[in-house]
Amino acid sequence: xxxxxxxxxxxxxxLRKEFPVRGGLFAPKEVKVAVDDVSFxxxxxxxxxxxxxxxxxxxxxxxxxxGLLDITGGTVAFEGxxxxxxxxxxxxxxxxxxxxxxxxxxxxxxxxxxxxxxxMIIHKMGDARSREARARELLGQxxxxxTALDRYPHExxxxxxxxxxxxxxxxxxxxxxxxxxxxxxxxxxxQSQVLNLLRRLQREGGLTFLFVTHNLGVVxxxxxxxxxxxxxxxxxxxxxxxxxxxxxQEYTKKLLSSIPSLDPAKHRLAAS
Amino acid sequence: MTPATPDxxxxxxxxxxAPPPPGVWKRLLSNPLAAASLFVLVFIVLCAVxxxxxxxxxxxxxxxxxxxxxxxxxxxFGTDDLGRDVLSRLIYGARxxxxxxxxxxxxxxxxxxxxxxxxxxxxxxxxxxxxRITDVMLAFPDVLxxxxxLGTLGTADASPASSMTLVIIALGxxxxxxxxxxxxxQVLSLRKREFVEAARSLGATxxxxxxxxxxxxxxxxxxxAITVDAAGVILAEASxxxxxxxxxxxFPSWGRMINDALEYYRSKxxxxxxxxxxxxxxxxxxxxxxxxxxxxxxxxxxxx
Numbered sequence: 001x002x003x004x005x006x007x008x009x010x011x012x013x014x015l016r017k018e019f020p021v022r023g024g025l026f027a028p029k030e031v032k033v034a035v036d037d038v039s040f041x042x043x044x045x046x047x048x049x050x051x052x053x054x055x056x057x058x059x060x061x062x063x064x065x066x067g068l069l070d071i072t073g074g075t076v077a078f079e080g081x082x083x084x085x086x087x088x089x090x091x092x093x094x095x096x097x098x099x100x101x102x103x104x105x106x107x108x109x110x111x112x113x114x115x116x117x118x119x120m121i122i123h124k125m126g127d128a129r130s131r132e133a134r135a136r137e138l139l140g141q142x143x144x145x146x147t148a149l150d151r152y153p154h155e156x157x158x159x160x161x162x163x164x165x166x167x168x169x170x171x172x173x174x175x176x177x178x179x180x181x182x183x184x185x186x187x188x189x190x191q192s193q194v195l196n197l198l199r200r201l202q203r204e205g206g207l208t209f210l211f212v213t214h215n216l217g218v219v220x221x222x223x224x225x226x227x228x229x230x231x232x233x234x235x236x237x238x239x240x241x242x243x244x245x246x247x248x249q250e251y252t253k254k255l256l257s258s259i260p261s262l263d264p265a266k267h268r269l270a271a272s
Numbered sequence: 273m274t275p276a277t278p279d280x281x282x283x284x285x286x287x288x289x290a291p292p293p294p295g296v297w298k299r300l301l302s303n304p305l306a307a308a309s310l311f312v313l314v315f316i317v318l319c320a321v322x323x324x325x326x327x328x329x330x331x332x333x334x335x336x337x338x339x340x341x342x343x344x345x346x347x348x349f350g351t352d353d354l355g356r357d358v359l360s361r362l363i364y365g366a367r368x369x370x371x372x373x374x375x376x377x378x379x380x381x382x383x384x385x386x387x388x389x390x391x392x393x394x395x396x397x398x399x400x401x402x403x404r405i406t407d408v409m410l411a412f413p414d415v416l417x418x419x420x421x422l423g424t425l426g427t428a429d430a431s432p433a434s435s436m437t438l439v440i441i442a443l444g445x446x447x448x449x450x451x452x453x454x455x456x457x458q459v460l461s462l463r464k465r466e467f468v469e470a471a472r473s474l475g476a477t478x479x480x481x482x483x484x485x486x487x488x489x490x491x492x493x494x495x496x497a498i499t500v501d502a503a504g505v506i507l508a509e510a511s512x513x514x515x516x517x518x519x520x521x522x523f524p525s526w527g528r529m530i531n532d533a534l535e536y537y538r539s540k541x542x543x544x545x546x547x548x549x550x551x552x553x554x555x556x557x558x559x560x561x562x563x564x565x566x567x568x569x570x571x572x573x574x575x576x
Contacts, residue, residue: 099469106470109488110484118471147289148289168470
């Protein structure tokens, strides 16, 4: 069923997540289903976009893929092996995450050097000198000057912080990165810089991305395939071209029409 | 929103790095009230540390020919009812108040931080049990509980040195719950932050997350809390000593001195004024410094 010629890096089947919703002391135990029967595969070096409104369960899927959130049902396999069978620490090196808010995702009490070398220390990669060299190299890769090493996060802009967060994810040389709304908290002009950076890094490193976003506008630029999620379920999937040119579901059409356009011929403000 | 012409966007950050913002010290000292308080406290601490060098006499040395003497060159602040030099007693009193405050805060941080960290990080039934114990402790008025403890432990009959130890234990054992609460609340919010998730994603163990990510972020709120709390401890020690169950004679606790002066407040009101003013100034300075630290340490306010 895979749409790719390469073997899948990640395959998810019938993934389900329930959150307990606690009532009163004597109220019956209730659950809210956040993710319901989600299945997909991502081929090596490809990007799958998971699109949906907030609350559609897309970020929950990302966290479960990373093993940061317990799975209620279904399986996640990474490079052909189920997550539960893989050595946890080894797994932590192979998959990483970039979060939405670069103001919350960096420890304000750690210098950039400490942030970038922490993963290498955890995984016992190299010695102090090679780690320092690698940290400098990482900054170069994400387009930041090496003078940033001794700075603290509050000294940077949102876009710069997001670059540091991306460098941190790259520090342990992962194969697969979950991008959880990586540009949503950034200014529009900075968004495109970060998207460009991600695309270049993917090309250079053969990375596989799961790109979680509510914004179809940025999907076109980075993704190969799109899954549209609504209330925990995948309601439509296809290549970027198919989804953009011929959306089948009303929900997808709604999402597409919410993309603002700079082309006056395509869209007009409702009022005019 | 759609990024405009993504292909043309540079993928190197072109923004220059902002110059480093002023450090915590600079920000603290730029607050006049905090700077003055820091100055006062440093002065009092130095007096306490170098008390034997600074005090003209010992705290218990009597000059029975000069009881209730007015200020003079030999006795700049006069003498008390037993002919003891008031200045010397005030200086040694600083030593007692401050050592009690510091020791109690060590207790408070030791117990409060441990309880708060475990409750906040582990959650579940451990959290419930620890927090209910904390609630019970909070429900008792601190000083009343300390009085109860000291009454049972019998400070009134203890030697001056051991009475001081007992006061420290009583105030330490009763003083930790607010800090435990504060720490738990902070840990609860910190452990859900994305930087902790990111550390977990890098493979960090619980102990690494606590030591490298949570504790450093707790330092400033704890520092602020214990600075303000130390003022309360100094007052509590003074109250206990004033009541006669705190630090015992002849140790010159400020609270004790206020009690001793009470007998002569009509004939020698200044005896009451010296320790009271010193006590108030110290307590106020600690409070102002705490407020100043709160502002100076908050990384979010650095942008101002």
